[in-house]
Amino acid sequence: MSEPKVLSGRYEVRALLGRGGMAEVHEGVDNRLGRRVAIKLLRSDLARDPSFHPRLKREAQSAAGLNHPGIVSVYDSGEEEFVESGGSSVSVPFIVMEYVEGQTLREVLNEHGTLTVDEALNVIAGVLAPLEYSHRNGIVHRDIKPANVMLTPEGDIKVMDFGIARALKDNSGLTQTQSVVGTAQYLSPEQARGEVV
Template sequence: MNINMPTSLAGGRYQLGQLVGRGGMAEVHVATDTRLGRTVAVKIMRADFATDSIFLERFRREAHSVAQMNNPNIVNIYDSGEEAVTTETGEVEHLPYLVMEYVKGQTLRDILKVNGALSQRDAEQVMMGVLNALEYSHRMGIIHRDIKPGNIMISEQGVVKVMDFG
């Protein structure tokens, strides 16, 4: 299904920029929160999943569960909603989205692809961040279920951030 992707969400509050990531059921764009004047990441469900009740429930559950968490090693969720978009056939679809902390950096997957294996010291630092995030989320009753290098961000300052709790 082809849709006319919006350039903004929530009545113009979030101005969408370039595509920065793509996953199994969503795309992530860098965006500007015009109300607060900050850069954010917006995860928008792919249109082909927007009518699937199982995927919608997973997406909403991610928004609800992660928004409750506050940990330096977990990407923060700031907002969520649904945006009405028009398909090329003129039908209106509702695309759920999450507004998240924008982490300027790279995924661990991309770092490994370019640099190869991490040194023991760097591997220990990454694992300490991941384990801190998982220990916290488990205490909150939330299980990640998909820890992999593509779901681990390393900020430009070296902070480990776990994302994608869907």
């Protein structure tokens, strides 16, 4: 078995927790503070394309500026050089986040089917509170979907993955080229039309 990857001489990368369109999330350990963390690494195939690096950096900055119990906390971010099997090296951006025990809303729905009305209202309220907070602080998530909502065993609800979040005053970036970014089934009407969210 190979040695575990350690990022910034501090964060030990462990088991894969999930994959998204842009990144992989691993369980990890912050060896300095002795706490369990989640580590989001830009996929190595995308890390070779420097145009993807700003997205992960923007996610870290967007989420790190939000201090709300319903939003997954960001602890740190950086880049690490990895040597690929062919011997070339690639700089891979990463985000170190709060580890949340539980399941995504998508997993819950797949395993248990539809929610009762009371359960659905509880989830909606648990998602809307952090979104209202982020909007007050000038950040629009732009990718709310069941896979980006965590439900803890204690019944807490956490919104995660600010990967395509956008500052309300930000006129640069992600959708300026008339491209639509997000998950098609969950796009708001204005996103689908390429308008301001």
